[in-house]
Structure formats: structure tokens, C-alpha cells
Amino acid sequence: MQATANKLQETMGTLPTEVSPTYLPADEIDPKTGKKQIKTMKALVWVGSKDVRVVDDAPVPTITEPDDVILKVTGTTICGSDLHLYHGEIMALQEGDILGHEFMGKVHEVGPNVQGLHIGQRVVASFQVACGDCKYCKQKLSSFCDNTNKSSLQNYMYGQRDAGFFGYSHFTGGFPGGQAEYVRVPKGEVNLLPIPDNISDEQALYLSDVLPTSYHSVVDTGVEKGDIVGIWGLGPIGQCAARWAQLKGASRVIGIDRIPERLAMAEQAGIETINFDQHKDVVKRILELVPQGLDVGLDCGTFHEPKAWLHKVEKALMLETDVPETINEMIVAARKMGRCGIIAAYAGFANHVNIGALMEKGIRLIGNGQAPVHKYWREILNDYIIPGKFDPRFMITHRVPLEDMGRLYGAFDKRTDGVEKVFVQTQFSDSPGEKCPALTRVKDWA
Ligand SMILES: NC(=O)c1ccc[n+]([C@@H]2O[C@H](COP(=O)([O-])OP(=O)(O)OC[C@H]3O[C@@H](n4cnc5c(N)ncnc54)[C@H](O)[C@@H]3O)[C@@H](O)[C@H]2O)c1
Ligand SMILES: [Zn+2]
Ligand SMILES: [Zn+2]
Numbered sequence: 001m002q003a004t005a006n007k008l009q010e011t012m013g014t015l016p017t018e019v020s021p022t023y024l025p026a027d028e029i030d031p032k033t034g035k036k037q038i039k040t041m042k043a044l045v046w047v048g049s050k051d052v053r054v055v056d057d058a059p060v061p062t063i064t065e066p067d068d069v070i071l072k073v074t075g076t077t078i079c080g081s082d083l084h085l086y087h088g089e090i091m092a093l094q095e096g097d098i099l100g101h102e103f104m105g106k107v108h109e110v111g112p113n114v115q116g117l118h119i120g121q122r123v124v125a126s127f128q129v130a131c132g133d134c135k136y137c138k139q140k141l142s143s144f145c146d147n148t149n150k151s152s153l154q155n156y157m158y159g160q161r162d163a164g165f166f167g168y169s170h171f172t173g174g175f176p177g178g179q180a181e182y183v184r185v186p187k188g189e190v191n192l193l194p195i196p197d198n199i200s201d202e203q204a205l206y207l208s209d210v211l212p213t214s215y216h217s218v219v220d221t222g223v224e225k226g227d228i229v230g231i232w233g234l235g236p237i238g239q240c241a242a243r244w245a246q247l248k249g250a251s252r253v254i255g256i257d258r259i260p261e262r263l264a265m266a267e268q269a270g271i272e273t274i275n276f277d278q279h280k281d282v283v284k285r286i287l288e289l290v291p292q293g294l295d296v297g298l299d300c301g302t303f304h305e306p307k308a309w310l311h312k313v314e315k316a317l318m319l320e321t322d323v324p325e326t327i328n329e330m331i332v333a334a335r336k337m338g339r340c341g342i343i344a345a346y347a348g349f350a351n352h353v354n355i356g357a358l359m360e361k362g363i364r365l366i367g368n369g370q371a372p373v374h375k376y377w378r379e380i381l382n383d384y385i386i387p388g389k390f391d392p393r394f395m396i397t398h399r400v401p402l403e404d405m406g407r408l409y410g411a412f413d414k415r416t417d418g419v420e421k422v423f424v425q426t427q428f429s430d431s432p433g434e435k436c437p438a439l440t441r442v443k444d445w446a
Helices: 002-012 080-086 152-158 201-208 210-221 236-247 260-268 282-289 309-316 325-333 355-360 373-385 402-414
Strands: 027-029 036-038 040-048 051-059 069-076 103-110 122-125 182-185 192-194 228-232 252-257 272-275 294-299 334-342 364-367 396-401 421-425
Touching (some): 051 402, 069 201, 103 201, 122 201, 192 373, 201 210, 201 373, 201 421, 210 236, 210 294, 228 236, 236 260, 252 260, 272 282, 294 325, 396 402
Parallel strands (some): 228 252, 252 272, 294 334, 396 421
Antiparallel strands (some): 069 182, 069 421, 103 122, 122 192
């Protein structure tokens, strides 16, 4: 799939963008020879399906365009979306691509146009590279920016294209990502949010993606006071969405997953759970619990884990790329005129969608899109994190060094050792903050 997509993209040519994904490498003087050489860093690169590695010779970026900021990364992580890359399910990945779209750090260098940020300032990056000026950016719908993704392939498949994303293949612009010691952030003043001193890195990092994404799923699908909400998938996105739904006044929240630690984490917060290994017919179980059907369903799962043999076969034969089982369960388990939101990432085509039930029941099926981080990150920081109404540290189960990132992909994919969300430290990180796990090595996980 990668070779075909890359070939197609090459044949179609790229679309014009306001920012270039390729960066200039920084130099340094070799202390032994006194000669200039390219400065290198550790970074996680994609090599092939289920093959990602930490290299130590990736070039450190320097200012390439006048609005750039170069960050020294103090915190990064892995996201459920990275697993789609790991499985090679997102198009146009190339060997050597630096991955990672959720990261924060200290400003290391600024371009000549950057006025509002200073060297050493602590900032978190949005997972999207937005231009700040187009009609979507003016409404803070940063993930839908028109000007930063050169992928003609995405434009052809979807009619328009999303913003460029950090570390997420050439289908989303080919920008090197943040599972690295340094990152170049194009349009730095647009795509970085300053963090106050009294907020730790572990509290701030997830403003990059998980927090705005889960918040968006709840707000955009429209959870209202008194609603009964079903959440498919209790990874970090589902766990946070469940808590946002409670904060927005949901009367009951029901989480569906099969990983015991994830079900237990939800139950601790007063979320009812359904283990889909025990209840093979999830819809039947939901309708036992809520006979009138759910007011709202949120898909926070993943399209690469089919349950039924039919979808396993169709997916293996490439008769479909994505699996619609959760979408069908949501449609049938929702009440008439209920709302169902899809925040889980899908990439291509699915068979056997229950379009009859969707139409006849008047279900409002909402594609939430990639989350517009800029619309929410200030609100989440100021109204929830700073006053202590939402503490993202509840989901951090592990802390590991960047060196372990290659191994971490496999462990996160298998959900080893009860892993939920991870804080990945670099040589520039502070020691673990209050209420956060100590450093472990992935090879020691049970
Ligand atoms: N739209 C966005 O902006 C955005 C941003 C970040 C993540 N995402 C997506 O959100 C999803 C969740 O992310 P995450 O980090 O929590 O991922 P994750 O992989 O850690 O969690 C996914 C969970 O879904 C569960 N699951 C799998 N199949 C299921 C099924 N049939 N029914 C119920 N649960 C099922 C898994 O057991 C797992 O616990 C992913 O698809 C990710 O790509 C979207
Ligand atoms: Zn993500
Ligand atoms: Zn824009």
C-alpha cells in the first residue's frame, strides 16, 4: 500500500502550501577536528510495518522559514493514532519519517518574524500545523487549515485536505514529528501555546492532542445535561471523553472495551462498563441497561481490530480498509434521533454499514474530524487544568526514556503492563512531577 500511495503521490505532484515540511539541518563544530559537521539527535523513525526504531543520527533542525520555532523537547508520547502508522494503515509513509504528533518543550531558537515567544519559554505544540490566516484558522478550526498540507492524494480522495500534521505520513504533509529531541514548528506563534510555571509538563503535554480531541468529541457530538452516553474504546481518548461527558452533565456514562485495566480505570470514575469479550452482543447488553437507547454514542475505538470473521477476511483481502463494527453498534444502540460521533481515526472505506437503521431512526452521525486543537486548548488550560477541575495525570501509567520508544510501540499496541498513557522523557526533561509515575524501562514491563 505504501509503495502504491507514494508512487501515486509522486505522479500527481504536490499542492502549494504556505510552509515547507523539509527543514535545514543545524551545524556544530566537531571538538576533535575543529570542522563543521551536521548536529544530530535521537528520534523515532518509521522503517516499515511494525518496524519503528530510535536512531541517534537524525539531523537537528534549524530555522528554515522566518516564522519557525525550534523546540528542545521536554515531553513526548505515543497516541492510539500512532498505532495506525505502526500497522502501516495510513498511506504515504516513507522509510526514515520521524513520527510523533504530541509533544512539548522549551523554545530553543526563533525565526526573525517571531515576536511573542522567547528562548527558554515552556510551550506545548498542537498536533496540527495551521497557517493562522485561512477561513478555517480564523475560526480556530486549525485541523482543517487549507494551507499546510501538500498531499494531492488526500485532496483527491477526500475532495479537500486537512491541515498538515506533525509526524503523520506524507498523506498529512510529511512534517517531521516530535518523538525526537528537537522539532521544528512551522508558524511557531500559531502552533505553540505558552504554559504557566505552576503547571507541570505532565499536566501540559496532553493539550497537544488527547485533551482537545476528547473534549471536541463530546462538544461537537453534543452531549447535553441528563444524556446517557455510550463510549466505545477506553484508551486515553475514551477515558477523557467519559470524564468530559460527566463534567457536561451526562446522567450516565457507559464505557465499552475489553482490557481489564482500562475497564477498572473507568469504573473508578463512576463509569459503567461493558467488557465486549464477556458480552459478545454489545448492543443487546446496552439495550438491557438502557432500554430506550443511548442519547449519544462516541466512537473512541480503533479501526484496525475487527471482531467478526467477515471483517477480518474482508480487511485481510483489502476488500475494505476500515472496519465499521463500532459505527453499526452505535447506530443500533442509540435511541431514535440520537447522536453518534466518530472521533476515532478512519482512513478509507468500510463495508456493510447499517445505512437502513441510520436513516430510519434519524440518527445524527457526525464525523468529528481531526480535532481542532486551537479551538479548545486555552479553554481547557484556563477553565479546567489550572483550577484543578480536570487533572490529566489520572491517565499516566508509565514514564519511559525516548531510547525506549521503538519497543514502546509494540508494548502500547499489545497494551502490556496495563499501559494507558505514557510520558516519554528526553535528556531535556525535568524529573517526574507530583502524582506521576517514576521512570521505568519497557523491557521490564510485565
Ligand atoms: N480525531 C482526532 O483528532 C484524533 C486524535 C487522537 C486520536 N484519535 C483516534 O482516537 C482513537 C482512540 O485513541 P487512543 O489513543 O485512546 O487509542 P488506543 O488504541 O489506546 O485505544 C483504543 C481502545 O479501543 C478499544 N477497542 C478496540 N476495538 C473496539 C471495539 N470494537 N469496541 C470497543 N472498544 C474497542 C481497544 O481495546 C482500546 O482500548 C484512535 O482511533 C485514534 O486514532 C483521533
Ligand atoms: Zn494523536
Ligand atoms: Zn489555515
